[in-house]
Amino acid sequence: MALQIQAETAPIAIDKDGAARVGGTRVLLEVVIGAFADGDSPEQIADSYDAITLADVYAVISYYLHHREEVDAYIRQQEEAGERIRQQIETEHPEMLRAQKRLQALKQSKSS
Numbered sequence: 001m002a003l004q005i006q007a008e009t010a011p012i013a014i015d016k017d018g019a020a021r022v023g024g025t026r027v028l029l030e031v032v033i034g035a036f037a038d039g040d041s042p043e044q045i046a047d048s049y050d051a052i053t054l055a056d057v058y059a060v061i062s063y064y065l066h067h068r069e070e071v072d073a074y075i076r077q078q079e080e081a082g083e084r085i086r087q088q089i090e091t092e093h094p095e096m097l098r099a100q101k102r103l104q105a106l107k108q109s110k111s112s
Contacts, residue, residue, distance in 0.1 A: 011023040012060060012063065019078070020074065023056035025051035026051050030078055032049075033060070033075065036061055073106075
C-alpha cells in the first residue's frame with residue numbers, strides 16, 4: 001500500500017474579534033507561540049492547556065516555523081492593541097490602577 005500524503009490545514013482560526021485561536025478552542029495563538037519561544041516543549045504546552053491536543057500544538061509550531069515573519073507581525077499587532085487598551089483603561093478608570101497596585105502590595109506583603 002502506498003503512503004497517501006495529504007496536506008494538513010493549520011488548526012488556527014480567527015474569531016469574530018480578530019484573535020487567532022488554536023484548534024477550535026479559546027487558547028490564543030500567541031500563548032502557544034510564547035510558550036514555545038520560552039522553551040516549553042510541545043508536550044509541556046499541551047499539558048498546560050487541556051483544550052488543545054498535542055497534534056494541534058505541533059501543527060501550530062510547524063505553521064509558525066514556516067510563517068515566522070507573518071506570525072511575529074500578528075503577535076506584535078496584538079501586543080500593541082493590548083497596550084493601547086491598557087492605556088485607555090488607565091486613563092478612563094484610574095481607580096482600577098489604584099486597586100491593582102493595592103492588590104499587588106497586599107500580595108507582596110503576604111509572600112514576605
